[in-house]
Amino acid sequence: MxxxxxxxxxxxxxxxxxxxxxxxxxxxxxxxxxxxxxxxxxxxxxxxxxxxxxxxxxxxxxxxxxxxxxxxxxxxxxxxxxxxxxxxxxxxxxxxxxxxxxxxxxxxxxxxxxxxxxxxxxxxxxxxxxxxxxxxxxxxxxxxxxxxxxxxxxxxxxxxxxxxxxxxxxxxxxxxxxxxxxxxxxxxxxxxxxxxxxxxxxxxxxxxxxxxxxxxxxxxxxxxxxxxGSAAVGLSFTAAADGRVAEVGGLLVTRGGRVEVRVEVEGVPSGTVSVHTDRGQVLRVPLPGDGAVRWRTTARDSAFVRIEVRRPDGRMAALTNPIVLT
CATH class of the missing domain: 3.20.20.140 (Metal-dependent hydrolases)
Known part of the structure; x- marks a missing residue:
């Protein structure tokens, strides 16, 4: 070059x-x-x-x-x-x-x-x-x-x-x-x-x-x-099963076990976190003041998991690509 x-x-x-x-x-x-x-x-x-x-x-x-x-x-x-x-x-x-x-x-x-x-x-x-x-x-x-x-x-x-x-x-x-x-x-x-x-x-x-x-x-x-939405927004999104962990865009081999989804958000003082799968929106909860949002599923129930973070007026603050479950 x-x-x-x-x-x-x-x-x-x-x-x-x-x-x-x-x-x-x-x-x-x-x-x-x-x-x-x-x-x-x-x-x-x-x-x-x-x-x-x-x-x-x-x-x-x-x-x-x-x-x-x-x-x-x-x-x-x-x-x-x-x-x-x-x-x-x-x-x-x-x-x-x-x-x-x-x-x-x-x-x-x-x-x-x-x-x-x-x-x-x-x-x-x-x-x-x-x-x-x-x-x-x-x-x-x-x-x-x-x-x-x-x-x-x-x-x-x-x-x-x-x-x-x-x-x-x-x-x-x-x-x-x-x-x-x-x-x-x-x-x-x-x-x-x-x-x-x-x-x-x-x-x-x-x-x-x-x-x-x-x-x-x-x-x-x-x-x-x-x-x-801006550099002020931070997000951590993982899915884990039997000691194996996948991040956004990854493939999690569950071997039929339970999957724990974990989401942490920074820089968004209020609003909601929603979890979406091939069944649509399956969870919507207020952003916690501290700590993480957790949700459990299986590969049989969810082919993938993705996350949306919205502000109180419904505007998007962050969204993710999926973690694929198998």
């Missing part, structure tokens, strides 16, 4: 949970902030990585090399903006542009997605129910690797709206079918930053073996991630 582009690996950053915003625009498409300004705000927002996703164009040479450093990974990407929906191509090579001249029904989307995957990238269904022309995704969501269930562009102060609610419900209903088919599409959340004050609201927290493009994409692809 030339010095005109950011490095693909931050040195000295090993296995950890990393916070990142996978959908960011600068002045090089239709955003109001420069790459330097975005990097400054990313650090202030507690982010470890951001993805530059300009509309139908590659990251410009030279503009992201300086803002990136060992404390901030910059992932190269593109928001592929078509007449029948938008999608994110993450992990592109320097200067690479994905052709956006395709639409639902013309038979081209599969080829475009495979081109990104063949180069090691990820394809994300962006804001599937966005309330503007071309924003509503008409391509089959099953073709994508990830689904952006929480998009923060249209509100501020921990946004959550009906469009996100519809996407979450649709994604949640598809989890059981995906598991039966041997695969499922993890969820992410992104700010879709265009304006001041949006970056990192929300963002995705991913377990990666190091702070590198390849490791972050691998964590996202596997669903080892959860979505936070």
């Amino acid at each position: 030339t010095t005109d582009y950011p490095p693909t690996r931050a040195r000295g950053r090993g296995a950890a949970w990393y916070r990142g915003d996978c959908h960011v625009h600068s002045v090089h498409s239709d955003g109001e902030l420069t790459p330097d300004e975005l990097a400054l705000r990313a650090r202030a927002a507690g982010l470890d990585f951001i993805a530059t996703t300009e509309h139908n164009r590659a990251a410009a040479p030279g503009v992201w090399a300086g803002p990136a450093a060992d404390d901030l990974l910059v992932v190269l990407g593109e928001e592929v903006t078509t007449e029948t929906g938008h999608w994110l191509a993450l992990g592109l090579a320097p200067g690479r542009v994905v052709d956006w001249n395709h639409r639902a029904g013309d038979g081209q989307i599969g080829r475009r997605l495979e081109e990104v995957r063949a180069a090691g990238g990820l394809c994300v269904a962006a804001h599937p129910h966005a309330p503007y022309p071309s924003g509503d995704l008409e391509f089959p969501v099953e073709g994508f690797d990830l689904v952006e269930v929480w998009n923060g562009q249209w509100a501020s102060d921990l946004p959550w709206n009906a469009d996100n609610e519809a996407t979450l419900a649709e994604w949640g209903r598809g989890l059981a079918a995906g598991l039966r088919a041997g695969s499922w599409r993890p969820a992410i959340g992104s700010s879709d930053t265009h304006l001041e004050g949006q970056l990192g609201i929300p963002h995705t927290v991913v377990r990666a073996e190091e702070l590198s493009t390849a490791a972050v994409l691998a964590g996202l692809r596997a669903g080892r991630s959860w979505v936070a």
Whole structure:
């Protein structure tokens, strides 16, 4: 990689949970902030990585090399903006542009997605129910690797709206079918930053073996991630059976035993924690003042478990990908 582009690996950053915003625009498409300004705000927002996703164009040479450093990974990407929906191509090579001249029904989307995957990238269904022309995704969501269930562009102060609610419900209903088919599409959340004050609201927290493009994409692809409304929100989510423990995105082999689900939340002073399985919402309790929320099940009763944390007015504060039980 030339010095005109950011490095693909931050040195000295090993296995950890990393916070990142996978959908960011600068002045090089239709955003109001420069790459330097975005990097400054990313650090202030507690982010470890951001993805530059300009509309139908590659990251410009030279503009992201300086803002990136060992404390901030910059992932190269593109928001592929078509007449029948938008999608994110993450992990592109320097200067690479994905052709956006395709639409639902013309038979081209599969080829475009495979081109990104063949180069090691990820394809994300962006804001599937966005309330503007071309924003509503008409391509089959099953073709994508990830689904952006929480998009923060249209509100501020921990946004959550009906469009996100519809996407979450649709994604949640598809989890059981995906598991039966041997695969499922993890969820992410992104700010879709265009304006001041949006970056990192929300963002995705991913377990990666190091702070590198390849490791972050691998964590996202596997669903080892959860979505936070801001860096102030912390969450721990595990499932345990007979001494074995799985974290979000993991597979827990229960051997028919009882499963104890444990959830701890920080940075959300009041609201509710809800537990969701293939049977829908199975538990909803107030956030405890201290300690953890615990719930028990079996693999026979629950094919998976995922968590939502909401504020008193119903707005989302955090949500997770599932732990699969077998």
